[in-house]
Amino acid sequence: MRHFRRLRLCSSCLESLVAAHDGDWLTDSDGFPGSREMVCTARGCTYRDAHSVEPFFAYVYPRGSEPAVYTGSYCPEHAANAILDYGLELQGYQG
Numbered sequence: 071m072r073h074f075r076r077l078r079l080c081s082s083c084l085e086s087l088v089a090a091h092d093g094d095w096l097t098d099s100d101g102f103p104g105s106r107e108m109v110c111t112a113r114g115c116t117y118r119d120a121h122s123v124e125p126f127f128a129y130v131y132p133r134g135s136e137p138a139v140y141t142g143s144y145c146p147e148h149a150a151n152a153i154l155d156y157g158l159e160l161q162g163y164q165g
Contacts, residue, residue, distance in 0.1 A: 074161045075158045088140070095126070095140035097138065112144060126141065126144050127140070128141075
């Protein structure tokens with residue numbers, strides 16, 4: 071199971087959203103090998119528990135640019151906040 075939602079944003083709102091999570095959402099070029107699974111990447115959070123940190127993915131498609139993939143790991147509190155803040159809906163995983 072996963073939480074999911076598609077958001078359609080204007081360029082300005084998309085830039086603001088990504089800027090608001092600078093440091094929380096990481097790209098492959100940020101280099102954070104191995105640590106993503108163990109710590110919450112939300113700014114200022116010190117939560118560490120490899121068994122209860124949830125992965126977070128944001129796929130961003132800016133108009134006229136290549137897509138960007140951001141990842142992070144959220145502790146239970148920050149995962150719940152993301153679900154509420156973005157109105158994410160629970161969906162079954164089809165893999």
